[in-house]
Amino acid sequence: xxxxxxxxxxxxxxxxxxxxxxxxxxxxxxxxxxxxxxxxxxxxxxxxxxxxxxxxxxxxxxxxxxxxxxxxxxxxxxxxxxxxxxxxxxxxxxxxxxxxxxxxxxxxxxxxxxxxxxxxxxxxxxxxxxxxxxxxxxxxxxxxxxxxxxxxxxxxxxxxxxxxxxxxxxxxxxxxxxxxxxxxxxxxxxxxxxxxxxxxxxxxxxxxxxxxxxxxxxxxxxxxxxxxxxxxxxxxxxxxxxxxxxxxxxxxxxxxxxxxxxxxxxxxxxxxxxxxxxxxxxxxxxxxxxxxxxxxxxxxxxxxxxxxxxxxxxxxxxxxxxxxxxxxxxxxxxxxxxxxxxxxxxxxxxxxxxxxxxxxxxxxxxxxxxxxxxxxxxxxxxxxxxxxxxxxxx
Numbered sequence: 001x002x003x004x005x006x007x008x009x010x011x012x013x014x015x016x017x018x019x020x021x022x023x024x025x026x027x028x029x030x031x032x033x034x035x036x037x038x039x040x041x042x043x044x045x046x047x048x049x050x051x052x053x054x055x056x057x058x059x060x061x062x063x064x065x066x067x068x069x070x071x072x073x074x075x076x077x078x079x080x081x082x083x084x085x086x087x088x089x090x091x092x093x094x095x096x097x098x099x100x101x102x103x104x105x106x107x108x109x110x111x112x113x114x115x116x117x118x119x120x121x122x123x124x125x126x127x128x129x130x131x132x133x134x135x136x137x138x139x140x141x142x143x144x145x146x147x148x149x150x151x152x153x154x155x156x157x158x159x160x161x162x163x164x165x166x167x168x169x170x171x172x173x174x175x176x177x178x179x180x181x182x183x184x185x186x187x188x189x190x191x192x193x194x195x196x197x198x199x200x201x202x203x204x205x206x207x208x209x210x211x212x213x214x215x216x217x218x219x220x221x222x223x224x225x226x227x228x229x230x231x232x233x234x235x236x237x238x239x240x241x242x243x244x245x246x247x248x249x250x251x252x253x254x255x256x257x258x259x260x261x262x263x264x265x266x267x268x269x270x271x272x273x274x275x276x277x278x279x280x281x282x283x284x285x286x287x288x289x290x291x292x293x294x295x296x297x298x299x300x301x302x303x304x305x306x307x308x309x310x311x312x313x314x315x316x317x318x319x320x321x322x323x324x325x326x327x328x329x330x331x332x333x334x335x336x337x338x339x340x341x342x343x344x345x346x347x348x349x350x351x352x353x354x355x356x357x358x359x360x361x362x363x364x365x366x367x368x369x370x371x372x373x374x375x376x377x378x379x380x381x382x383x384x385x386x387x388x389x390x391x392x393x394x
Contacts, residue, residue: 034162037144037160038168040106040109041111042134042139044112045134045138045141046140049141059133059134060134061076061081061134064133072133074218078218078220079130080130080219082130086362090352093121104117110135116128122349122355143158144163145158145163146160166195166208169191169208173191174187183287184300186300188259191254194253205253225370228370230250231249231251232249232251232264232370233248233251234247234323234388236373236375237385238378238382238384238385240317240382241312241314241315242312242314243313243321243323244312245268245312246309247266247281247283247303247308247309248308249303249304252303252305255305257283257284257302262284262328262331263284264282264283264284264325264328265324265326266309267323268311269323270313270315279311280311281309285297285300285302286300320374320376321375323388324372326369326370330363333363334361338356338357373388
């Protein structure tokens, strides 16, 4: 379901007027102020300067890839590139124009992309990129980045410190006060504030430090097993009384996971007298939505930075056991949102219904095993049950 930001039509109109003013500011001053850089949608670029190479007048990511092949290859496999997905486009038909614009502002932020989507509608899949190169780097045909570059086929690249700070990511990874759903005092999208309250902020570890190391454009997150392992450390001990599990957020500078979509399940299990026995902990912010009652938070068991949890499974001395840690990156969508939309009494085109069905099935298929531990019977001393790492991202 699109993430509601609570904007009124008046707010949207004001936003468009401010966006136009911001575009004019970029043209006249060349260097926009930080607060102007992320007016959304990104204003129309206007006419390309005559001195630009003919290729650089095309703002598509594919053309950027001719001169930036490494960055393009990294980006095209990222979730930023895939932000205009089947699930997103299929949902747009089920919600209001206000919500559509709120979704598109971050999933496909350039005004040129909006124009293409408005023309093509549900057929925009594969024809409109998600968060592309120009969405982050181009304003009024001027190029911006983390450093100055004097000569390029598209003119000078102006370096902005904003590209090196977490504030660059804030616009789409933090619902501002008064906008968007707030449950139990926490916005649905609260990543920037979670980071701001953590030691990572105080230590100068930015979003880019983890998600764009060495300037890479992969934007890895919970869909990647190795990235998740760097965030979540799990240790398992066989003790005299049974199995002891500790899971700790050691590497994510925000709640793990940060949004409502993913679920991480830690499950310890054994067999006792021929019967299965288990203990389980689910790490997730669970929410629900009802047309009459609106949004509700059912639970929030996520791990804040440096926070840990413990799980114990009592065992007899002769018993062994195992622990599995499974990640469902798209759990809330394929378990709650897509089934709800497909079953709702709303008119969906065959194309939209097919996209939502595919998105549901593909989301289920993206689950992976993060850790797998095997503990033996008690051997007279406390011992670790291996490191639990799996060799493949499945």
